[in-house]
Amino acid sequence: MIEIFKTSVKRKSDSHKIVQDLKNIIPEARINFDLEDCDNILRIEANHFDIKSVQSLLQKYGHESEVLIG
Template structure:
């Protein structure tokens, strides 16, 4: 079953999303999708996936200098 993971992040600009695109595309691969809602006050990242654990996404973003917390 596909899971939807939701994260509060510090990703606030489109250029940040562009920077993270290769990283997230590599993590998610063809097994799902991801998107940021930069209009939301929490800069929400939604990830639809079959196989990614939440801590993997958190570690990837924090490793690139962004705050990321699962909601």
């Protein structure tokens, strides 16, 4: 399963914290941000995960997100 999110994350420091927290929730996942993309893309590749949990975590950090590809 691969999900791509458009996010409001702009700073690398924020992206690093979010990735660390996501790795705790989805340890087997491949997770990365592309902050050079105009949509500040978050890409998650894993067997299974809850999209709402990911969006809740981003919201906890004060960021918005929207699923682009599923």
